[in-house]
Every structure is written in C-alpha cells, then in structure tokens.
Amino acid sequence: MSPVRIVLIYQSLLGIYGDRGNAMVLAKRLEWRGIDHELIVVEPGEPVPPDAGVYLLGGGEDMAQISAVRALTSDTNLFRGMDAGAVLFAVCAGYQICGQTFTVGDHDEVIDGLGLLDVTTRRGPQRAVGEILTRWTRPDGSVSLITGFENHGGFTTLGADAAPLAQVEVGIGNSGDGTEGAVQGRAIGTYPHGPVLARNPDLADHVLSLALGRDLEPLDLPEVDRLRADRIAHVRAGRRRVGA
Amino acid sequence: MVPANSRSRRPDDDLGRVRLGLAIGAGRLAAKASRLAGRGSGASIRGQVMLRIDPQAFGKLLRHRRIAAVSGTNGKTTTTHLLTAAVRASLSDGNRVVTNADGANLYHGIASALGEHPDADIAILETDERVVRELIRQGRPELLVLLNFSRDQLDRHHEIKALGRSWRDALVEAGTEGPVVVANSCDPLVVWAARAAHRTVWVDTGDSWTQDAALCPECGSVLVHAPATPASRARWHCPACDLSQPTPDYVVHGDDVTDRSGTVHHLALQVPGRFNRANAACALAAAVEFGGGAADALRGMRDVKSPAGRYATAHFGSTSARLLLAKNPAGWAESLPLAASDPVVLAIDSAAADGRDVSWLWDVDYEQLAGRHVVCTGPRAQDLAVRLTYAGVEHSVEPDLSTALTDRSATLDCIATYTPFQRLRRLGGLA
Known part of the structure; x- marks a missing residue:
C-alpha cells in the first residue's frame, strides 16, 4: 500500500492559530501505529498533490482567505483529490472558504468559496471568542466530547446538503443555533482551534479511519486524557459561573 | 521643562495646569497606598488615578x-x-x-x-x-x-x-x-x-x-x-x-x-x-x-543587563534560574535557542496578558529540545505536555511554579509567558 499522504495546504496563509498541529497530530498517530505516511506542506504557487489521503486547512485573516480561494481554484488539484476520495479537514477560516460564500472586510464583501461544503458564512452579531465544548456523535452512535478554542467573526449557516458535525454544549459554534461544524461526504469543517485534533484524539482517528478505510485501535496517551479532563472541567465550570 | 511663556498664558491653561497637578498628587497617593498594601510598584494605579482626574x-x-x-x-x-x-x-x-x-x-x-x-x-x-x-x-x-x-x-x-x-x-x-x-x-x-x-x-x-x-x-x-x-x-x-x-x-x-x-x-x-x-x-x-x-x-x-527583569537570575531554594520572557511564536523562536540548560523549565499560562488561546504552542519548534528534559509548569502546563508528547521531547509536569523551580538543579534556564514571568520574578526575589 502506498503511504498515506497528509497535505497541509498554505500554512503561510491559513496557519496563524497553530492549526498546523492538526497535521503533526495525524502524522504522529500514524507513525506510532507503524502506518506508512508522508506529511506534505504546500505553499501558494506550488502544486497541491492531487492524490492526498487527507487535506488540511487552518485559520487565517480575511485577505489570506481570498488568496487561498484564488490559488486553490486555479490549482484545481484539491477538487481532483476530493473526487478521488480524499478526506478534507478544514478549521475556522479554512472551513469558511470551503463553503458556498463568505464575507470579508469592513464592508462585508461577499466572496465565492470552494463549494466543497454547502454552508454560507456572514458576519455575526458579535465575535465568538472563547473555549468551546461540543458533543459529536461518532459513526458507531457513541458520543465523544470535542474541546477547543473558537475565535471567529463569521457565523455559518448550513444548507440542505451539509449536516452539523456536533452539537454545542458551551460556546457559539456555527452561529449560536446549537450546531457546530459541517460534514458533507468526506469534507469536514469545524471552528475550534486547540489544535482541535490534538485535544480530541477520537476525532483525529476518525479522520484517519476515513482516509485508510478501516477502523483504528485507540492509542493510550494519558497526557492527552489529562488535558481533556482539565479543559472540559474548566469550560463547564465557566458556564456555571456565567449562569450564576 | 521649558518654562511657559507668561504672556501667552490663558486662564484655561492655568486651570489645566492645576488639574494636572491635582491628578499627579492623587496618583502619587494612590501609588503609595498600593505599595504599602504590598501590591507592587503602584505605577499602573498611579496612571489610572491621574487619567481619571485629568483625562x-x-x-x-x-x-x-x-x-x-x-x-x-x-x-x-x-x-x-x-x-x-x-x-x-x-x-x-x-x-x-x-x-x-x-x-x-x-x-x-x-x-x-x-x-x-x-x-x-x-x-x-x-x-x-x-x-x-x-x-x-x-x-x-x-x-x-x-x-x-x-x-x-x-x-x-x-x-x-x-x-x-x-x-x-x-x-x-x-x-x-x-x-x-x-x-x-x-x-x-x-x-x-x-x-x-x-x-x-x-x-x-x-x-x-x-x-x-x-x-x-x-x-x-x-x-x-x-x-x-x-x-x-x-x-x-x-x-x-x-x-x-x-x-x-x-x-x-x-x-x-x-x-x-x-x-x-x-x-x-x-x-x-x-x-x-x-x-x-x-x-x-x-x-x-x-x-x-x-x-x-x-x-x-553595553551597561544594559536585565531590562525589566528579562535575563535576570532568580533564586528558588538552591536553584538559580535565568528568566526569559517569550510571549508569542516569534518570541519563542528567539528565546528557545538561548535556553541551554538541562532540564529546562517552560512556564505557560493563558491569562488575558498571555492570550487565552494556547494553540500557538503548535507554532513553536519545541522539537529542537529533543534529548533534554523539560519541566512543564504554569496553569497550562498540560497543554505543553501534550505538545511535547507529539514533539518526542521527554518532560514532566509540575503546574505549581515554585515547586517546578525549587531545588531542581544548581542553575537552569526558564522561559515563561507574560503572567508566569512576572510571578516568577516575585517568587525568585527580583521584584
């Protein structure tokens, strides 16, 4: 079997919130399991490999979103890769550009997205900033908590072809409507940083399982369990204080 | 200060000066009270009181x-x-x-x-x-x-x-x-x-x-x-x-x-x-x-040695620790190569002054520490521990700053984000 290619797209544009960590986490989790893989970082101007197992997009500023859409649209290999069955995992600004449209700047200029997710993003009534906790229903029906840090001004609405990734327990998520993220085929969009796959190993392994076409046994990482317990307790305690 | 030219003085200038004088006086009192209460130098409260009285x-x-x-x-x-x-x-x-x-x-x-x-x-x-x-x-x-x-x-x-x-x-x-x-x-x-x-x-x-x-x-x-x-x-x-x-x-x-x-x-x-x-x-x-x-x-x-406590040596029991401040990925990129001790202590917090989102830990090349032992401390020590796990760097976690540094080894380097840096200066007898 050829190595699983993990492609981190345009780190210099969409990489200001540590989201490269998602790529590092995926690669390391494959390495620890002895699964052959390659981590490839592509910058604007370089061709995106059309044969990735997983494509990753991260957070960034408005101008960077426009540049990324322009570059990916002219490159076209991301679309080719998705048609060939790759998994896309996009965070925050990266999530927004995968949608139908999003807005940038003080005058809310509407920009066409990549159309890989049936979602639209518009400026929200206030910026969503803070720890977020959501409930994600895994393919086997069990619920896994997702912890992270959201920081976005855009609010995202899902169209008919996209389903929410998770339900919000604490935080804003897509638009304060109780949903967080979007899933459509093998494309996943979500708001939390953290990086989200470092804090949520179940979700990381879900992405890898989709790419590999098989289930993976969990890894025993007590450091990550302790971090999750810390963050989940912290965000729930914060909610109680706000309610009091 | 250049003396004001008396001919150009207007009544509102005088009033303005009186108000500023009052503001400075009140600020001094507030700073003194703050110092007596053991709350630091009082510089910040002095300025706040001054600007309240004379915007x-x-x-x-x-x-x-x-x-x-x-x-x-x-x-x-x-x-x-x-x-x-x-x-x-x-x-x-x-x-x-x-x-x-x-x-x-x-x-x-x-x-x-x-x-x-x-x-x-x-x-x-x-x-x-x-x-x-x-x-x-x-x-x-x-x-x-x-x-x-x-x-x-x-x-x-x-x-x-x-x-x-x-x-x-x-x-x-x-x-x-x-x-x-x-x-x-x-x-x-x-x-x-x-x-x-x-x-x-x-x-x-x-x-x-x-x-x-x-x-x-x-x-x-x-x-x-x-x-x-x-x-x-x-x-x-x-x-x-x-x-x-x-x-x-x-x-x-x-x-x-x-x-x-x-x-x-x-x-x-x-x-x-x-x-x-x-x-x-x-x-x-x-x-x-x-x-x-x-x-x-x-x-x-050439006489500048430890501006506002940066690079100064603090003492924790038998340990002498050189304190370095790093507030963001660009700062860490410069500070990490300077911290040569083994173990090295890294202190992370997510108070307002540190930035509440510690995702930036993944934008720092901690992989360069491989081969040394890192003591992770501060309120967000566990986030660093996960980062180091993925970086393949051996580490231990001690969230309490004093415990992390006290009697660790004779001399070591400690890099901290803003809030733990200020706390370590006080704990180590520097401020």
Whole structure:
C-alpha cells in the first residue's frame, strides 16, 4: 500500500492559530501505529498533490482567505483529490472558504468559496471568542466530547446538503443555533482551534479511519486524557459561573 | 521643562495646569497606598488615578518634551532600555531622560512615568502597538522606532494588519510634523506602515520570522521571500506592486552593525541573542538620529543587563534560574535557542496578558529540545505536555511554579509567558 499522504495546504496563509498541529497530530498517530505516511506542506504557487489521503486547512485573516480561494481554484488539484476520495479537514477560516460564500472586510464583501461544503458564512452579531465544548456523535452512535478554542467573526449557516458535525454544549459554534461544524461526504469543517485534533484524539482517528478505510485501535496517551479532563472541567465550570 | 511663556498664558491653561497637578498628587497617593498594601510598584494605579482626574493628562504630560517612542510586537521593553541607556550616555545629566522602564506601555503606564518626572525634557517611551497612533497625534514624537509585527494574543487582536494600518494612518496624518521613523526593513508590514513617514531610517536586522508576512499589505499578493542576489539586496518583494525590502541605512551582521557610511560598530552587549543585537541596531540608529554619537550610544547600551527583569537570575531554594520572557511564536523562536540548560523549565499560562488561546504552542519548534528534559509548569502546563508528547521531547509536569523551580538543579534556564514571568520574578526575589 502506498503511504498515506497528509497535505497541509498554505500554512503561510491559513496557519496563524497553530492549526498546523492538526497535521503533526495525524502524522504522529500514524507513525506510532507503524502506518506508512508522508506529511506534505504546500505553499501558494506550488502544486497541491492531487492524490492526498487527507487535506488540511487552518485559520487565517480575511485577505489570506481570498488568496487561498484564488490559488486553490486555479490549482484545481484539491477538487481532483476530493473526487478521488480524499478526506478534507478544514478549521475556522479554512472551513469558511470551503463553503458556498463568505464575507470579508469592513464592508462585508461577499466572496465565492470552494463549494466543497454547502454552508454560507456572514458576519455575526458579535465575535465568538472563547473555549468551546461540543458533543459529536461518532459513526458507531457513541458520543465523544470535542474541546477547543473558537475565535471567529463569521457565523455559518448550513444548507440542505451539509449536516452539523456536533452539537454545542458551551460556546457559539456555527452561529449560536446549537450546531457546530459541517460534514458533507468526506469534507469536514469545524471552528475550534486547540489544535482541535490534538485535544480530541477520537476525532483525529476518525479522520484517519476515513482516509485508510478501516477502523483504528485507540492509542493510550494519558497526557492527552489529562488535558481533556482539565479543559472540559474548566469550560463547564465557566458556564456555571456565567449562569450564576 | 521649558518654562511657559507668561504672556501667552490663558486662564484655561492655568486651570489645566492645576488639574494636572491635582491628578499627579492623587496618583502619587494612590501609588503609595498600593505599595504599602504590598501590591507592587503602584505605577499602573498611579496612571489610572491621574487619567481619571485629568483625562487630558496624557497629552499634557507629553508636551514640551523631546520624545522618542518604541513599538512593535517583540523587543519593545529591551529596545527602550537600550535606547534610554544610549541617549543618557550622550548627556552630562542622565536625569534629563524619563522612560517607562517597567514595561507599562499603555496610556496609564506612560502617564505614570511622565507624571513622576515633570522636569525631564527628554522622554523615551515604550509604546503599546495600540497607543502609537494617539502618541503620534498628541505627543508629536521626534522619533519612532518600529521593530516588528507578528501574531500575538489573537483572542484580542484578531488582525495584525489593522495595527499596521493604524500606524500608517497616523504617519500620513502627521505629514512633515510626524516623527522620523527607524524601522526594521525585514518586516513587510513594518515597512508598509513606515514608508508613510516623511523620513525613514531602515535597519536590516536580519530577522528571519516570515510566517506573519505572507501577503503584501499594499495589494494582497503573495510576497516573494528569496535570498539576496548581486542585482538586488532585497530579500523580499511584492511581485505585483512596488513594495519591497528597502535599501538599508544600517545592517546587522553577527555582533557588528554597519552604517550607511560603511563604519562598523561593534555591539558587545550583555543582553543575549541575535534578536537583541537587532534591537540594539535599531536603538543605535535611533540614538544617532536623536543627535547623540555612536560611541556614546554603544557605551551606554553595553551597561544594559536585565531590562525589566528579562535575563535576570532568580533564586528558588538552591536553584538559580535565568528568566526569559517569550510571549508569542516569534518570541519563542528567539528565546528557545538561548535556553541551554538541562532540564529546562517552560512556564505557560493563558491569562488575558498571555492570550487565552494556547494553540500557538503548535507554532513553536519545541522539537529542537529533543534529548533534554523539560519541566512543564504554569496553569497550562498540560497543554505543553501534550505538545511535547507529539514533539518526542521527554518532560514532566509540575503546574505549581515554585515547586517546578525549587531545588531542581544548581542553575537552569526558564522561559515563561507574560503572567508566569512576572510571578516568577516575585517568587525568585527580583521584584
């Protein structure tokens, strides 16, 4: 079997919130399991490999979103890769550009997205900033908590072809409507940083399982369990204080 | 201070002076109360009380002084100390210079420092990025040093370009009345802002952090970063517009700085690291622009040892720990290579002053610590532990700062984010 290619797209544009960590986490989790893989970082101007197992997009500023859409649209290999069955995992600004449209700047200029997710993003009534906790229903029906840090001004609405990734327990998520993220085929969009796959190993392994076409046994990482317990307790305690 | 001309005095000037006097007096009382209560120097509360009583105090205290301001994401405090030492060395009376040496760089911190030294006719002011615009408007500084821009506390400052734009707008607005700008030519956003000044002195600092400079601030195109060629010394340029790395007036290479006349100045600083040599080159250029001699400036800068506690050695039981501050990925990129001890202690927090989102831990190359033991401490020690697990770096977790450092080994280096850095200074007997 050829190595699983993990492609981190345009780190210099969409990489200001540590989201490269998602790529590092995926690669390391494959390495620890002895699964052959390659981590490839592509910058604007370089061709995106059309044969990735997983494509990753991260957070960034408005101008960077426009540049990324322009570059990916002219490159076209991301679309080719998705048609060939790759998994896309996009965070925050990266999530927004995968949608139908999003807005940038003080005058809310509407920009066409990549159309890989049936979602639209518009400026929200206030910026969503803070720890977020959501409930994600895994393919086997069990619920896994997702912890992270959201920081976005855009609010995202899902169209008919996209389903929410998770339900919000604490935080804003897509638009304060109780949903967080979007899933459509093998494309996943979500708001939390953290990086989200470092804090949520179940979700990381879900992405890898989709790419590999098989289930993976969990890894025993007590450091990550302790971090999750810390963050989940912290965000729930914060909610109680706000309610009091 | 220059005495006010009595003929031009108007009644509201007198009232304004009385009000400022009251504000300074009340601020002093508040600072004293704060010190007696054991709550630190009282600088911050002094400034807050002053500005409450006289909202115009900031502008009034700036007037009638020669001002040099220092701003940027990283290196403000150290550069302010270096520039202050450089300027003082050229004067027979160092007391003519007032500075906010403690790093309190917002309105109340600046007002507090100025209020304590009404007679100092020269002010060298560390200025928060968000205050630069008002300082230019109200203080009409002669000189402005712009060091760098990088991601920092993104939960509060969502877009670093907005800060660059505010600097640029203020410089355009001030026109020929505005400051001469000493600017780091390696930082595209700094260059874009600084070239709006009526005169700019460019310092090629050799900075290599380009991760926050992907796009042209002028036109949005992807900037090209490439090594200098015989045809062009510019190491970055925009392929679509005229923004490119300017021809430098000063160039840093190793421990030397070459000026535009070709004279080589040897730095020989006490503060460590490539980054501080870059800061010192900017301070040297600024001191010369301000009217001092390079020899005096260098002599003064060589006395700077631990600006506001940075690089100072604190004591925890039998352990002596050198404290380094790193606030963001660009800062960590400079500090990590300086921390050579084994074990090395890294202290992480996510209070407001540290940035509440610690995702930035994944933008720092902790992989370089492989082979050494890291003690993770501070309220977010566990986030660092996970980062180090994935980096393959051996570590232990001790969230309590005192326990993490006390009786660990004879000497070690400790890098901390802002809040634990200040706590460690107090715990280690430095503040």
